Amino acid sequence: MRRFWPALLALFGFAFVTAAILIPTVLVSQLRVVPLDLDITSDATTVSADGNADDRFPAVVLDRCSLTAPKVRQLDAHLTQQRRSVIIDPSSKTRATVQSAQTVRIDRVRDADGKETDLSFAAAGEPRTCKDGLLSATIDRVSVNRKTSVPDGKVHSIQFEALPEGGNLDDVSVDVPRQGFQYKFGFNVKKRPYLYFDTNTRTDNPANFVGETTLKGVKVYEFVSEVPETDLSELPNPQGEASLGTLLTQPASWWGITGQGIKPTDPVTMHRYGKATRHVFVEPVTGTILDGKEDQEQYYRSPDQSQSLPTAIREFKLHALKGTFKWADSTVARQADKADHYKGLLKMAKFWLPLILGIIGALLILAWLWLFLRDRRRTAADGPSGDSAFDYEGPGTAAGAWSEPEPSTEATTVIPTDDATTVIPTDDDATTVIPTTEDTSSTAGVGPWDRPTEQIRPIDSGDEPDDPLRKR
Incomplete structure (x- = not known):
């Protein structure tokens, strides 16, 4: 037993030191992946251009009920954008498929006469009217590499219609390949441009680094992505046609277009265009998005910009949606907590755990060396130990075979x-x-x-x- 405990100290000491060396490369690589329990819920509401959230009607929308009226109408509105992102199949050790359901609803409107109205929206399966509060709804699905968070090309679709019972998902979805980040950046984010995917225009656009700031006590990088003007009528729906509301033909009088060579009854066809400026705030160690702000514009204008077209038509522009969406404080706080938690796990595995194990291992090895050297000094001072063959006691004498013989008679x-x-x-x-x-x-x-x-x-x-x- 006297030799057992020093050996045990040495065993655990070297084991702890080995673990301290391996953990930063093995455990950290296991933590530095998109988690399969990812669940992100973000709420964003429209705010005024200067960021004032107290403005009750900071956005503008097209009054859909005016499509059958003699003249187009616009409404001041307050909008809410809600998104929930979770992991679905197919997912594996190397792949994570993210499903993100997004809705944009109109909370309240105010007409030109100052009348305010709170809107509601019908339940799924019920008929919707022009006064329904649901403005748009999509379900985006994309598979990403778990280590890099970059789309891997396995799954990339956007669902625009409700899936009927027993229906095929492909019949209500459109394949939309992409390369940019969306719901999470990669790990160890650098101060350089990255591609970011925009769902509305279905395009990848550069997100440029513009600076650092602190949100809820967490350091973040701010990236800005400019989404260029895109003709939304060129983005087909699941049936391969222009999506509803992206092509609109009405009399010139309905549009409010007047001018030389234009009759009130002349049909004028307008296309719906979209563009945006997106601000994304990213925690650089984990790639977690803490906050977001989007300046969204969707408007009708003529696709024909030739000089032969009357100037009044060529320069006409009518907003179907205009507003600045800003993430709610509760969403920012929740994302900051997640980022801080993930960053703490990485720091524990990369620094603190190896340091603690290394110190404990070194102390155990030093204790083993001290016991080993102490036993050697004790053996040298006391002579042969009891295990020596020279301590054998032969028969007839207590001192052993090498004792002084008794005198003979x-x-x-x-x-x-x-x-x-x-x-x-x-x-x-x-x-x-x-x-x-x-x-x-x-x-x-x-x-x-x-x-x-x-x-x-x-x-x-x-x-x-x-x-x-x-x-x-």
Whole structure:
């Protein structure tokens, strides 16, 4: 057990250090993707040109009931744009398909006489009248790469009509390929232009970086995208025709056009055009859109701008919709919280978690090294440890095989050298003395221990030596 705990410290120490190295590359890459639980609800209302939200009627819309009247009418209005974006199938580890349902409704209007009216809209499936508050409704679907948030081309459609029970989605939708961002930018946003997709005109347009600001305590980049004038009648509906309301033919008197060569009953055909200026505020680390503002214009004008056309018709312009939509404060606060949460997760995985694990791992390794060196010093000071083979205790002695032997009680035989006498004691202490003799043989000069047996005097074979060792 004494060796188990240091080994455990080393194991966890190196494991924590390894995790600290791998987490920034492995875990961060898993977090830096479009989440499959994405759910964004944004509310925007029309405000005055200077951003004043207290203006009750900051927008202008075409009075649809005037289409059957002798003359066109416009209404001052307050509009609300609502959008909800969620993830649907097909989605996977690398792809996220976003479905975004958007409605624009008229909350209240004021006519030329100053009369104010609050509008409501019919439930799904019920007939709608010209006084219905629903101005437009679409469902946009696009699949994006989860790492880059860029459309991957798998799904790209806009649904313009309600899907009847048992119907085919393709029959009420139009394929609209795109390349730009819409509901979220990519991660690590730079101060450079990006493509941004506009649903109304179905076009990708550059969104240019214009500056930094702070919203709800979160630093954001502001991008501005100019959507050029687009003839909306050239954008087909699911049946391949011009969408309803994008082509309008009425007498010149209905349009209010007068002038040389123009009769009140002359039919005049106008196309509906759209353009916009969009401001997008993006948190740069996560690509979360915190706020948005759109200056929307849709208007009727003649597609023929040739000099042969009467000037009154060529220069005529009638707004069907004009207003500045600004995200509600509640939406901005909600998006700021989401961005701050995502940014906190990324910072935890990229910096704080590796730092904490690295410090803990280093401390565990230092503790292991301290225990290891301490044991080595203790072993050197105390000698061999109890695990040494030299600590073996042999039988008959408590000190082991290498202990000092006990004195023997048996007689000792002394073998003499040239200068000594060999004494062989007997059991009764009798001793036989064997005298030394001179040796003139060839062994002269050889040390007595070189040839020890030659130092014993030979005995005649007839004599019986009195061998004390044989006495019993």
